[in-house]
Amino acid sequence: MSEPTIRTAIAGYGNLGRGVEAAIAAAPDMSLVGVWTRRDPESITPALPGTTVHPWDSLDEHRDQIDVLVLCGGSKSDLPEQGPALAARFTTVDSFDTHAEIPAYFEAVDSAARAGDTTALISSGWDPGMFSINRVFGESILPQGATYTFWGRGVSQGHSDAVRRVPGVADAVQYTIPSPDAIEQVRSGSLPELTTAQKHTRECFVVLEDSADPDAVTEAIVTMEHYFDAYDTSVTFLTAEELARDHTGMPHGGFVLRSGRTGQGHTQTIEYGLTLESNPEFTASVLVAYARAVHRLHQQGQRGAVTVFDVAPGLLSPKPAAQLRAEDL
Amino acid sequence: MSEPTIRTAIAGYGNLGRGVEAAIAAAPDMSLVGVWTRRDPESITPALPGTTVHPWDSLDEHRDQIDVLVLCGGSKSDLPEQGPALAARFTTVDSFDTHAEIPAYFEAVDSAARAGDTTALISSGWDPGMFSINRVFGESILPQGATYTFWGRGVSQGHSDAVRRVPGVADAVQYTIPSPDAIEQVRSGSLPELTTAQKHTRECFVVLEDSADPDAVTEAIVTMEHYFDAYDTSVTFLTAEELARDHTGMPHGGFVLRSGRTGQGHTQTIEYGLTLESNPEFTASVLVAYARAVHRLHQQGQRGAVTVFDVAPGLLSPKPAAQLRAEDL
Numbered sequence: 001m002s003e004p005t006i007r008t009a010i011a012g013y014g015n016l017g018r019g020v021e022a023a024i025a026a027a028p029d030m031s032l033v034g035v036w037t038r039r040d041p042e043s044i045t046p047a048l049p050g051t052t053v054h055p056w057d058s059l060d061e062h063r064d065q066i067d068v069l070v071l072c073g074g075s076k077s078d079l080p081e082q083g084p085a086l087a088a089r090f091t092t093v094d095s096f097d098t099h100a101e102i103p104a105y106f107e108a109v110d111s112a113a114r115a116g117d118t119t120a121l122i123s124s125g126w127d128p129g130m131f132s133i134n135r136v137f138g139e140s141i142l143p144q145g146a147t148y149t150f151w152g153r154g155v156s157q158g159h160s161d162a163v164r165r166v167p168g169v170a171d172a173v174q175y176t177i178p179s180p181d182a183i184e185q186v187r188s189g190s191l192p193e194l195t196t197a198q199k200h201t202r203e204c205f206v207v208l209e210d211s212a213d214p215d216a217v218t219e220a221i222v223t224m225e226h227y228f229d230a231y232d233t234s235v236t237f238l239t240a241e242e243l244a245r246d247h248t249g250m251p252h253g254g255f256v257l258r259s260g261r262t263g264q265g266h267t268q269t270i271e272y273g274l275t276l277e278s279n280p281e282f283t284a285s286v287l288v289a290y291a292r293a294v295h296r297l298h299q300q301g302q303r304g305a306v307t308v309f310d311v312a313p314g315l316l317s318p319k320p321a322a323q324l325r326a327e328d329l
Numbered sequence: 330m331s332e333p334t335i336r337t338a339i340a341g342y343g344n345l346g347r348g349v350e351a352a353i354a355a356a357p358d359m360s361l362v363g364v365w366t367r368r369d370p371e372s373i374t375p376a377l378p379g380t381t382v383h384p385w386d387s388l389d390e391h392r393d394q395i396d397v398l399v400l401c402g403g404s405k406s407d408l409p410e411q412g413p414a415l416a417a418r419f420t421t422v423d424s425f426d427t428h429a430e431i432p433a434y435f436e437a438v439d440s441a442a443r444a445g446d447t448t449a450l451i452s453s454g455w456d457p458g459m460f461s462i463n464r465v466f467g468e469s470i471l472p473q474g475a476t477y478t479f480w481g482r483g484v485s486q487g488h489s490d491a492v493r494r495v496p497g498v499a500d501a502v503q504y505t506i507p508s509p510d511a512i513e514q515v516r517s518g519s520l521p522e523l524t525t526a527q528k529h530t531r532e533c534f535v536v537l538e539d540s541a542d543p544d545a546v547t548e549a550i551v552t553m554e555h556y557f558d559a560y561d562t563s564v565t566f567l568t569a570e571e572l573a574r575d576h577t578g579m580p581h582g583g584f585v586l587r588s589g590r591t592g593q594g595h596t597q598t599i600e601y602g603l604t605l606e607s608n609p610e611f612t613a614s615v616l617v618a619y620a621r622a623v624h625r626l627h628q629q630g631q632r633g634a635v636t637v638f639d640v641a642p643g644l645l646s647p648k649p650a651a652q653l654r655a656e657d658l
Contacts, residue, residue, distance in 0.1 A: 277595035
């Protein structure tokens with residue numbers, strides 16, 4: 001089973017990119033060609049000694065050396081542009097996580113990937129990603145029932161990123177918090193109807209730029225479409241020192257619960273939960289497992305955009321199929 | 330999206346078969362051609378009014394009407410014979426659950442299915458099945474870590490069936506029980522090394538036949554290969570009335586926990602848990618979702634034996650792919 005190593009590269013080197021770098025180092029069947037960044041490569045010290053850092057514009061010169069490009073930009077403004085552009089030239093995997101925009105993003109990436117004869121796996125990670133898979137498993141196995149997704153307590157990278165882009169914001173961290181009342185209702189088996197906003201609240205800790213108007217910043221955050229407009233959102237201003245002291249960890253977690261009834265009216269419950277000390281490192285670990293899978297799909301002849309729903313679990317594992325059946329089934 | 334209905338049939342009509350009957354009735358895109366039994370069809374009253382019951386030997390006459398045959402026999406002696414024999418003539422799904430025998434069973438079914446130009450999905454259900462998938466997800470996403478599977482407290486159909494086949498046993502129920510000490514060690518994050526037998530005990534409640542020797546029955550149970558030989562197993566004898574009064578429910582459950590470390594040494598935990606009021610009805614619900622998937626794999630040209638590791642999550646759902654991306658991703 002000495003398959004050639006899967007040659008990967010990283011596009012974008014923030015928290016997620018550094019997590020991907022570490023996850024590739026932990027994969028027995030993958031190598032890292034390098035990191036590509038829009039910043040000055042000379043300004044960056046990679047986390048691992050063997051990692052090389054390259055300027056963004058040199059990416060195309062390395063097409064023949066890269067099997068899968070792992071896109072580590074943000075969903076708010078990086079990926080909508082980079083996803084289709086890079087899928088036209090590379091087999092890619094990304095963690096695009098603006099749920100409402102996924103169908104349009106899929107179409108854009110799909111067209112680019114088909115034209116470029118590549119394969120692009122979009123919206124990997126844990127939500128979208130592992131949580132999405134568990135929503136599909138739950139409703140497919142227990143069609144008579146209800147699904148509940150809870151997030152937190154934890155920092156949302158996407159939401160923190162969105163707050164940081166608000167004019168007047170110097171830095172920010174956003175926490176998503178499950179509502180204890182809602183959890184209690186769901187676990188009781190009463191199958192309540194709850195909106196996402198009824199299940200969670202959002203807390204933003206914001207450092208203002210010197211000249212910023214706090215009221216204008218608050219208004220811009222709490223009314224932001226898709227991100228905050230439907231939620232009970234609080235905004236707390238603090239100093240850069242306070243933010244650095246109290247809000248540097250990136251824990252997260254949550255769970256997907258499917259509660260259903262079968263046959264003679266028996267209640268059946270499926271629960272998938274994550275407790276994460278580092279959200280970006282976990283998201284990165286999922287991305288790297290799906291990098292392996294999208295490379296295999298490409299080798300099998302699949303072209304265009306795909307999602308986690310299109311990936312058989314065995315494709316995520318470095319083990320051959322017979323070994324998986326013997327050891328894991 | 331008006332695909333033709335998936336035409337299913339049930340081979341074997343015990344608790345699992347009745348669960349499958351109910352699950353097919355709950356599926357929007359499936360119909361039930363009938364139930365086939367080795368018993369006298371006249372002696373059977375089906376659970377649902379529209380279900381027809383047929384003699385086993387007439388199955389071949391209905392080949393053209395059946396897209397997927399759901400095998401509902403036991404793993405101990407039914408499926409090793411029926412699995413390959415029926416996969417030679419039908420696209421099938423089964424719940425073969427003798428873990429140690431899976432590779433040999435896969436090979437036997439694979440040969441038969443390839444010769445018969447059919448597709449056979451083996452070892453579906455929850456373990457093997459959903460738990461297996463979560464073992465693969467866990468070790469693929471968090472390669473540096475350990476996986477723990479706990480079962481119970483609950484009735485194991487396979488183990489109860491095995492006890493019932495011991496000479497001298499009139500009836501029996503077997504409970505699998507997680508060890509509280511082991512659960513505590515695992516949740517502490519200390520990554521202990523534990524065998525299956527260290528994580529669980531087994532309790533058998535047995536009704537003897539009139540002439541049976543209790544010591545011989547106990548010895549036959551506790552030394553049974555694969556099922557009991559490695560466990561701390563207790564055998565309690567009771568009357569048929571006591572068994573019917575106290576042990577008729579079939580609850581079960583358990584969880585798969587993956588505890589791992591990423592990047593900078595952060596601990597990450599994935600937990601997949603089931604709380605089931607009816608084990609056979611839940612297993613049946615999984616089988617029916619995989620019946621949909623194996624039909625689709627067959628339509629796509631896949632032939633031979635496959636497992637849950639070969640099935641992309643989207644194939645389990647009656648929803649079209651674009652709807653899944655919009656609603657579940």
